[in-house]
Amino acid sequence: MAILLIAEHDNATVMELTARALSAALLIGTDIDVLVAGSHARPTAEAVAGLKGVRKVLLAEADELAERLAEPLAALIVSLADGYDTILAPATSSGKNVAPRVAALLDVAQVSEIIEVVAPDTFKRPIYAGNAVQTVQALDSRKIVTVRPASFAPASQGGAAPVLTVPSAGDPGLSSCVGNRLSETVRPELTSARIVISGGRALGSTEKFEEVLLPLADTLGAAVGASRAAVDEGYAPNDWQVGQTGKVVAPDLYIACGISGAIQHLAGMKDSKVIVAVNKDEEAPIFQVADYGLVGDLFEIVPAFEKALRDRA
């Protein structure tokens, strides 16, 4: 029962997503190889080799793999597929982009965003924005699975797997990367942060979003998230969106400020350990999932919260 795990590795913090997906792989089987595809990716490969439970790391370095374009990456994965019963990727934007392409090339179904491994061929996954959970058995002899990182704890360090190089399968020449506009942040990465503080439409402007939420985030060492409305209005960048069609988070503490709690937003945060909601409308649906609700004006409450925490320290 050999498993190929596709590593996520855009930068150092994203490594944790690979470690989380590795935990899911360990629940499926034991012979786990990890593919690190990119350019100048050897440091990542060495880091992955130090995760406990990895049999070997396959390192593929080529220019066409630098930007994680789906076409050359899928071709590479398919070229390696023969030795594996299961191919796994974290359900990141990169994993979601490439895994279905691999599945179709291999003529097998994909099971998306699993949250639990029931048996090596059977998984739980949410549907309808998390309003229902399906137990799905994959009948194909080869399984393609994406893993919701927030649902699995990171695998531990302490391995010493060998790193083998494998050749790229070439560039099909279908697409090219023109440029990236990546958000720069010194804060923790959203999907692996211990505390997340999110803002909604109520913030009203980019300036207010930054002025009111960011100090609290920094005092708490938290990552910052947003509702779709806040992103659509331009108060927060797209990669901060939490929800059914954004990022899924499950931190120890999630603080929702001025967010109504639409089902699409809840889908992205309702597995957080502790949820705090600040909203001036006591009927807001967010209070139905909040462990602690504070009814009132966030423009007064959030700065007071921040100040109280600072005074306490």
Added chain:
Amino acid sequence: MKILVPVKRVVDGNVKVRVKADGSGVDLANLKMAMNPFDEIAVEEALRLKEAGKAQEIVVVSIGPAQALETLHTALAMGADRAILVRTDEAVEPLGVAKVLRGVALTEQPGLVILGKQAIDDDCNQTGQMLAALLGWAQGTFASELAVEGDKARVTREVDGGLQTVELKLPAIVTTDLRLNEPRYASLPNIMKAKKKPIDEKSPASYGVDLAPRLKILRTEEPHARKPGVKVASVAELIDKLSNEACVL
């Protein structure tokens, strides 16, 4: 250029579905249905490309039961030119949908297929990427901007770290994200006009596709319920609870 837009009929996003007591699925009886919101965005983008003179014809296609005609009517009323219903009463998995769409694409020869990134019922996020693989075409998923210039499409993608812009050789597959556009409402005259637009009916067999399921749904259950929370009266009380009761500060 012709643009093909696959549209799926799904439960309206504002409806909270209920799981059947026997665990056999979700109860869809009498629920309000609608076009998958990402597919509305796809139809809108196709219309804008046509209005900008980049495309000549927009064909919408749905794979599903007779009721999917409603969804096709909505797309025609928004402004699509003609529709294809590939009729089946079975639930079709994304790989099966992609195989049917491959057949449609081979007959229609579109320059661009625009799909939603995700159907909000199965939350799979697979079909567009699978179709790209089956056709051997380029893919630009999670698009928040799309421009067609000559034989290339430029797609800005919403990715985990921010935005990535890629250039695709046409024909290509694009899947929509929320920020691509705001779909229009169909006007009354357009709804009337749409009634005369042609709708072809096909069967999956006419594309030679085997739709036998590759996945077996063993059970459908409610998600874990959260235990009820409390309201706190002040910031001081909140900090006290977070520190001493929840132990997260």
